[in-house]
Amino acid sequence: MSAVLHAHPESGPALGIAETGKTRKVLSEAGMRGRWWRFVLILVITAIVLVPIMVTVLLAFTPGPNSTTSGLTFENISNVFSKTLAGTWLQNSLITTLATVVVSVAVAAPAGYVLSRGRSKAVSGYSLLLFVMQSLPIITSVVPLFILFAGMGLVDNLLGITIIYVGSTMTVATWMMAAYFDSIPISLEEASWIDGCSVFGSFTKVVLRNSLPGVLSTAIFAFLLAWNDYLVAIVFLRSNEIFTLPMGVQSFFQQNATDWTSVMALAVVMMLPPIIVFATLNKYFSVGGIGGSLAGR
Amino acid sequence: MSSTTAESGLARARRGVAPGGSGTAPGKRKSKLSAQATRTFFWLLLPSVILLVLIHGYPLIEAAIQATHDGNLLQTGNFVGGENFATVLSSAAFWKAAQFTLWFTIVGVFGSWLVGLGLALLLRTKIPAGNTFKVLLLLPWVVPIVVSSTAWNWLVATPDSLIPSIFRNLGLGTPLFLADPTLAAVTVMMFKVWVSFPFMMMMTSAALASVDNTVYEAASMDGASRWQQFTQITLPLIARSTYISWILMTIFCVNDFPTIYLLTGGGPVNATTSLVVLAYRTVFQDFATGPGVAIAFLMTMTLVVISVILYRQIRKSSVE
Numbered sequence: 001m002s003a004v005l006h007a008h009p010e011s012g013p014a015l016g017i018a019e020t021g022k023t024r025k026v027l028s029e030a031g032m033r034g035r036w037w038r039f040v041l042i043l044v045i046t047a048i049v050l051v052p053i054m055v056t057v058l059l060a061f062t063p064g065p066n067s068t069t070s071g072l073t074f075e076n077i078s079n080v081f082s083k084t085l086a087g088t089w090l091q092n093s094l095i096t097t098l099a100t101v102v103v104s105v106a107v108a109a110p111a112g113y114v115l116s117r118g119r120s121k122a123v124s125g126y127s128l129l130l131f132v133m134q135s136l137p138i139i140t141s142v143v144p145l146f147i148l149f150a151g152m153g154l155v156d157n158l159l160g161i162t163i164i165y166v167g168s169t170m171t172v173a174t175w176m177m178a179a180y181f182d183s184i185p186i187s188l189e190e191a192s193w194i195d196g197c198s199v200f201g202s203f204t205k206v207v208l209r210n211s212l213p214g215v216l217s218t219a220i221f222a223f224l225l226a227w228n229d230y231l232v233a234i235v236f237l238r239s240n241e242i243f244t245l246p247m248g249v250q251s252f253f254q255q256n257a258t259d260w261t262s263v264m265a266l267a268v269v270m271m272l273p274p275i276i277v278f279a280t281l282n283k284y285f286s287v288g289g290i291g292g293s294l295a296g297r
Numbered sequence: 298m299s300s301t302t303a304e305s306g307l308a309r310a311r312r313g314v315a316p317g318g319s320g321t322a323p324g325k326r327k328s329k330l331s332a333q334a335t336r337t338f339f340w341l342l343l344p345s346v347i348l349l350v351l352i353h354g355y356p357l358i359e360a361a362i363q364a365t366h367d368g369n370l371l372q373t374g375n376f377v378g379g380e381n382f383a384t385v386l387s388s389a390a391f392w393k394a395a396q397f398t399l400w401f402t403i404v405g406v407f408g409s410w411l412v413g414l415g416l417a418l419l420l421r422t423k424i425p426a427g428n429t430f431k432v433l434l435l436l437p438w439v440v441p442i443v444v445s446s447t448a449w450n451w452l453v454a455t456p457d458s459l460i461p462s463i464f465r466n467l468g469l470g471t472p473l474f475l476a477d478p479t480l481a482a483v484t485v486m487m488f489k490v491w492v493s494f495p496f497m498m499m500m501t502s503a504a505l506a507s508v509d510n511t512v513y514e515a516a517s518m519d520g521a522s523r524w525q526q527f528t529q530i531t532l533p534l535i536a537r538s539t540y541i542s543w544i545l546m547t548i549f550c551v552n553d554f555p556t557i558y559l560l561t562g563g564g565p566v567n568a569t570t571s572l573v574v575l576a577y578r579t580v581f582q583d584f585a586t587g588p589g590v591a592i593a594f595l596m597t598m599t600l601v602v603i604s605v606i607l608y609r610q611i612r613k614s615s616v617e
Binding site: 035041046053059110111114118129130131135136137138139140142144146148163167171174200203227228235245249263264 | 340344346355356370422430436548558589608
């Protein structure tokens with residue numbers, strides 16, 4: 001991210017040799033004014049853009065209609081956990097999401113390695129297949145899978161939706177891993193082969209060990225997809241105690257009068273994990289990486 | 298592997314596994330290494346292939362079967378040939394949904410691109426706390442759609458919501474953002490742009506970061522205006538990344554479900570029903586599995602053709 005900040009045309013020192021001290025000073029004053037003007041502009045834009053998120057947070061901590069407290073309060077959040085199944089939903093979401101992240105990386109990393117190092121017709125054909133599959137609407141798979149999973153007892157089941165999440169993250173995850181492996185010089189593997197390491201050994205001991213940023217960015221991608229999914233959840237989950245958080249938040253709307261403070265309290269609970277993940281790991285994640293992996297394949 | 302000597306290990310690596318390796322050693326060893334690499338590659342790829350077949354391949358074939366039968370979610374039913382497709386293609390709802398999907402995609406792609414490009418250009422200059430803004434502006438993309446659609450609903454859904462109230466107090470009337478068909482369509486598209494612009498901003502920022510600044514210095518010495526610099530230097534230099542981001546966003550928009558469904562449910566009077574929403578409602582609310590799957594299948598076939606063409610073009614441009 002910081003690299004972008006260095007890349008701006010105006011801020012570099014002026015190159016003109018004949019430039020006097022005076023003009024340089026004038027220029028920098030104009031530059032400063034421009035900086036503050038842009039600061040105000042971006043401040044206003046950011047404030048407007050973040051209104052829906054600020055509203056969510058504010059309502060979550062505002063006393064509800066039946067509350068006796070005044071000022072900001074944690075009451076809504078504690079109520080949501082004590083009076084609804086929020087705790088169960090949170091747990092369900094965490095289980096499916098973490099399982100998706102671990103299995104996606106475990107499947108995508110080896111496949112990505114093959115895509116990165118293999119150069120046969122079959123490998124590039126598989127790469128094309130992954131691109132086509134990721135561009136298809138999930139709704140097409142959902143109906144046949146619903147029928148298949150119903151016969152196997154995987155409808156209304158966390159394992160069922162986890163399998164679908166892994167399947168749908170796998171395509172892009174494989175590419176992201178392959179793009180990262182492309183950046184690791186093959187000389188590292190060659191050195192390990194000299195030491196008598198097998199291809200598999202060099203993959204796990206040399207390549208994977210040096211791929212933490214690639215693994216993390218793939219993991220974040222899988223995390224966001226599984227945590228945010230709604231379509232698969234709404235089709236496959238039926239009972240209250242199997243709901244994931246998105247279904248839980250939505251279930252509040254089915255009551256006649258929406259209790260906004262409770263909805264927002266749960267919404268805040270739901271948006272915290274992705275924000276925490278993103279805030280702590282954001283240097284590993286660049287969407288440019290997703291685009292780059294598409295370009296490089 | 299214990300029999301492998303150091304040199305042959307290296308040579309094998311060069312010829313069998315390294316991309317574009319230029320080894321010229323005897324073919325015997327080469328095939329031995331290739332065989333080992335191929336075997337390993339097979340096992341490494343296997344879990345991925347199984348999942349692809351289960352989650353993507355099998356459903357696609359099954360969808361083709363369902364689209365040509367009159368069954369439901371419990372049984373396949375009888376073969377009816379192209380009847381479901383005929384029903385779908387002759388229904389006004391399908392074409393209306395197709396039209397909405399088209400507009401939704403065009404506005405979603407170019408709206409989010411323009412906003413993302415503008416912000417990326419702005420954030421590229423020196424601004425106090427620029428990095429903080431950069432992270433804050435990613436939030437609409439990071440926050441789950443279920444959460445942000447809830448917030449948007451609270452802001453605009455009823456005449457007494459915050460934003461309609463502000464309009465009323467300004468004497469601009471009370472716009473029914475989700476009840477008026479045209480306005481609902483506009484609101485859904487604005488929501489999509491709000492959700493997607495950070496993605497475009499990140500893609501563009503990454504592309505801009507790789508542009509060499511000396512180009513601009515040379516151009517301004519030659520008397521090129523800011524606008525000329527933008528259209529004739531910046532845009533061409535980021536064209537490739539822009540093209541890829543358009544492709545990805547097109548796929549995201551066409552396949553989008555939660556952004557639309559959670560804000561409007563496809564209404565009012567189907568004004569915001571996209572093809573995915575229509576397919577979902579046909580199968581799970583009208584219980585017409587055949588026609589619903591036929592809609593999804595038509596979308597799928599169109600996307601297969603488009604994505605194969607786009608994939609070829611991306612590959613071609615990356616070779617150049």
